Every structure is written in C-alpha cells, then in structure tokens.
Amino acid sequence: MSQLFLDRLLEGTLTDSETGERLSVPVRKVTIGTGLAPVAAQLVVPLGLGRRLAVVMDADTRRAMGEAVAGALSTGHLVESIVLDPHPHPDMEVVEEVRARSREADGLIAVGSGSINDIVKHAAHLAGKPYAVFGTALSMNGYTSSSAAITEKGLKKSLASTAAQGVFLDLDVLAAAPKRLIAAGFGDSICRCTAQTDWLMSHLIRGTPYRDTPFALQREEEAALMADPGRLIAGDRAAVALLARMLVLSGFGMTLAGGSYPASQGEHLIAHYIDMRGQNLPMAYHGEHIAVTTVTVARLQERVLGRTSLAIRANADTPAVFAREFGAELGAECWNAFEPKLLDEEGAAALNRRLAADWPDIRRRLLAVSRPSTEVKAALENVNAPVKPADVGIPEPFYREALRNARRIRDRFGVLDLAEAAGELDDFIAAETARPAAHA
Known part of the structure; x- marks a missing residue:
C-alpha cells in the first residue's frame, strides 16, 4: 500500500467501503523515510506544537535518535530534554512524572517506541497539550492510535489519549534497531487474525459493535x-517499510473503531x-x-x-x-x-x-x-x-x-x-x- 494511500487517509479523501463516507483520523502527518532527525524542525514546525517543547526519551532512544532530534529542534524552539530511566514502565506514576517535568512545555515530543510513546501520549492528554512522536523501533502498533496501554492501580487499561499530530519513522533507525524489536513488531501485527476473530465473535454472539x-x-x-516475513530480520528496507505501514494502519484502525x-x-x-x-x-x-x-x-x-x-x-x-x-x-x-x-x-x-x-x-x-x-x-x-x-x-x-x-x-x-x-x-x-x- 503506497504512501499516496496513507496521504489520502490523512487528508480525509479515502472512502469507507462499509459506509461510503470519507474516513477521518486525527493524525495530521505520517512520514516514513530516511534522514528524519536532522530535519526534525522542518517536520515539527507545521504541526504548531508551540515554541517550548519537551523531548522525552530514555538512555537507549537518546542514543538512537533522541539527542539528534532535540538538537535539530533547538534551532527554532526552546527544548527541554527529559531522559527517563531505562525501560520505563507505562504506568500512571511515570505518566505523572512526565506531566510534571513538562509543565512549562507547549507541546511534547516522544522519541521511542511502545512504552515511551504511550507514556507521553497519555501525559499530553492529561495536560491538554499536543504531541508528536519519532519512532525508534517497529515494536508495536500504537504510534497512530488514540489510546494508550497504561497500568493504573495494578490493572492494565486501554485509556483514551491524545493522538499524535505527527508520526515520523526513519527506516534507517528502524532497521538498525535490535532484530528482537523488529520481531516483536511483527508479533504485534500478526495478532490481527486472532483479534478480528474474537471481535467478530463478540459481534455475532453478543451483538456488540464491529467494523471491517x-x-x-x-x-x-x-x-x-x-x-x-524473514526479509524483516535480514534488514530488507522494503520489508521494514512494509511493516511500518502495517503498524501505522493498524493504529489508524483502532482510532477508526473508537478503541x-x-x-x-x-x-x-x-x-x-x-x-x-x-x-x-x-x-x-x-x-x-x-x-x-x-x-x-x-x-x-x-x-x-x-x-x-x-x-x-x-x-x-x-x-x-x-x-x-x-x-x-x-x-x-x-x-x-x-x-x-x-x-x-x-x-x-x-x-x-x-x-x-x-x-x-x-x-x-x-x-x-x-x-x-x-x-x-x-x-x-x-x-x-x-x-x-x-x-x-x-x-x-x-x-x-x-x-x-x-x-x-x-x-x-x-x-x-x-x-x-x-x-x-x-x-x-x-x-x-x-x-x-x-x-x-
């Protein structure tokens, strides 16, 4: 599926085959390409996130892309880098930490994948601020969704959150991520079959809503x-781009479904x-x-x-x-x-x-x-x-x-x-x- 197809979805000109209506998603821009960190300012400025930006990362994603993104953004923004502990757990305590540390920011930038994206997404939601994400690994499908998987009072929940204004996926960074992360992303995409079967089952047996x-x-x-699928771990850029689009579209599917x-x-x-x-x-x-x-x-x-x-x-x-x-x-x-x-x-x-x-x-x-x-x-x-x-x-x-x-x-x-x-x-x-x- 081409970038043109994605662009039509983002522009609101793609038609829903079920309803005949035009599909609409809250994400304004998705860029899947190379060399994105040096041009981070050009990518972010059109989103109107504000002049003061909090760039949130951990030690690993700082090395992968975070420091370069923060440096590029600092040419036209007041940037505060927030470096979380390694492998932060997406729970309300860390969400509140990010919310508190980014209190002075107009907008937030997540640099990372699953946990960091969910943490920043929900912190932005609670603060009523916009955010964008530079993905560092294709380990999950949440970049374009409007929900975040957050643990609250010991219970893992899918919480309504702010959708990213921009999602930026650099194929060179993604392909250089540990092969284990790429395999994890494939794991998070292959569950389409079991998820669709369960969701349709609920619809057919219990009468709950369902969309194809x-x-x-x-x-x-x-x-x-x-x-x-073996092309993914062989470093094939076309396969990595394919997985990137699949995960992006899976996230949009969640947004269109309202959960x-x-x-x-x-x-x-x-x-x-x-x-x-x-x-x-x-x-x-x-x-x-x-x-x-x-x-x-x-x-x-x-x-x-x-x-x-x-x-x-x-x-x-x-x-x-x-x-x-x-x-x-x-x-x-x-x-x-x-x-x-x-x-x-x-x-x-x-x-x-x-x-x-x-x-x-x-x-x-x-x-x-x-x-x-x-x-x-x-x-x-x-x-x-x-x-x-x-x-x-x-x-x-x-x-x-x-x-x-x-x-x-x-x-x-x-x-x-x-x-x-x-x-x-x-x-x-x-x-x-x-x-x-x-x-x-």
Whole structure:
C-alpha cells in the first residue's frame, strides 16, 4: 500500500467501503523515510506544537535518535530534554512524572517506541497539550492510535489519549534497531487474525459493535508480510517499510473503531495479565508476549471452531471469586471491568437458542477471518520471534493462571469467554501447558 494511500487517509479523501463516507483520523502527518532527525524542525514546525517543547526519551532512544532530534529542534524552539530511566514502565506514576517535568512545555515530543510513546501520549492528554512522536523501533502498533496501554492501580487499561499530530519513522533507525524489536513488531501485527476473530465473535454472539474497515486497511500489507516475513530480520528496507505501514494502519484502525478492539482481544488480555501479575519474569517486549499469546489463542479458536455444535452455561464468576484470585482491591477493579459481559442463566439460555440455530453460519464467518495456528507459528519462527511461554521465560504454572484468569480483567467477550462457557477452557489449558510436545 503506497504512501499516496496513507496521504489520502490523512487528508480525509479515502472512502469507507462499509459506509461510503470519507474516513477521518486525527493524525495530521505520517512520514516514513530516511534522514528524519536532522530535519526534525522542518517536520515539527507545521504541526504548531508551540515554541517550548519537551523531548522525552530514555538512555537507549537518546542514543538512537533522541539527542539528534532535540538538537535539530533547538534551532527554532526552546527544548527541554527529559531522559527517563531505562525501560520505563507505562504506568500512571511515570505518566505523572512526565506531566510534571513538562509543565512549562507547549507541546511534547516522544522519541521511542511502545512504552515511551504511550507514556507521553497519555501525559499530553492529561495536560491538554499536543504531541508528536519519532519512532525508534517497529515494536508495536500504537504510534497512530488514540489510546494508550497504561497500568493504573495494578490493572492494565486501554485509556483514551491524545493522538499524535505527527508520526515520523526513519527506516534507517528502524532497521538498525535490535532484530528482537523488529520481531516483536511483527508479533504485534500478526495478532490481527486472532483479534478480528474474537471481535467478530463478540459481534455475532453478543451483538456488540464491529467494523471491517480497520482490517481492510491492512489486508494488502499483511498478505505481503506473511509471504516472506524473514526479509524483516535480514534488514530488507522494503520489508521494514512494509511493516511500518502495517503498524501505522493498524493504529489508524483502532482510532477508526473508537478503541483498541481491532488489534487487542484475547491474546492481549493474556499478555496484559502477564504484565500485571508476573513476578520476577525476564524482560520481554510487549510484542514478544503477543507473539506467544497469539499462537495460543489461535489454537484455542481452532478448538472451539472445530465444534459442529455448541452449547454454553452461565458464568460462575462472582465478586468473591475475583477477590480470591486478585485480592480485594484489584479484584474489585477487575470485577467492575468484567461485570458488563457477565452471562447469567437467562442470558445463557437466550444465547443457546441462537447458537442452536446460527452456529454453523457463525462458525463459517469466523473461520473466514482466522488463520491456522501452524501458519501463525511458522511465520513467527521465520523472524526468530518467541512462540511458546518458555521462550520468554514464563513458567508453565503462571501461564496456566494467565489463561484461566485473563478473561476476567476486561469486558471484551472473545474465545476465552466462549471456551469457558462451553466447558472447553480447562481442558484446553491442561492440553496446552502439560506437555512440552504441545509447543513443538
């Protein structure tokens, strides 16, 4: 998909195939090219972020691009460089730190990838200030989204935030990033298949809103990437540009959907649970966790969609169950997030009537947007991405816990909920985690 296509989306001249209306996104400029740091001022000035700019980075992204960006901007702006601790965690404490340290700034510039972008994005939102981002790695799809994944009171949330006014991705910087980060970005993009299947499942079974447009935006890029993903870690600039466009378009899909629904479903719930509750785990990137959990969720979707008939039961979940699993305070937070999708006896009976009549058509439509788990796993292995919990140092007992409880941290209904309601989840967890051969 060409830069011209992206430009049409940014200009508001691209038509929505579902509604016939013109698509609109809040990001004003996306530049994917080379040599962007020296011309940072020329890129940023048209955005009107103000004269006083806070440039936020950590030690790694400072070396990669941050110092050069801050230096180029200082020719026409009053620049304050804010260097965070290495590998900052995107939680409200760090968001508030950035907000406080950038109090005098008119606008903010993030130089980094996932965590730094989310931190700055939400700090800008809370302060009512504009921001732009110079990406240093293709490790995730959040550059163009208007939400941020932030941990608040121990619960990982997708919070409405300020969309970047400009997104600047330098292919030389991105290609020079550790191959592990590029593989993580591929992991965060390949979950399209499980996310779309879960989101459509929720729509067809529970009647929640759904849009195909976010996925239509990415179709061409996804097909090209899946044809030869190994080019990414070989440093092929065309492949890196392809992944950059795919992640940019995935972020726009979230914005068009009004939330992270097109890119974050069951696979992200498991990863969020791991991030929230994991203790003393080795450092791993978000996209690496998503690679692992996408393979798992693809397998679970295959198991459920392999059923020619399906009957479900009401939830046995209660506030007491949540308090036991999460503790009193976090349990109450999770219960409040979960309760909107609670399935009582009456609701289960109504859904069983629908499933008795419609399951064959529902199953057919879901299979049409999913991918075989073997295909997902093979593509990830081609970029040396992790595909099983042990690859990212997650102990099997904790992974079983994450699979059992992930559906309880948010109100999104997907295959984790359907499998539990159908009496399939416990058997799947036992089969998925009991034998090393299950991950071969």
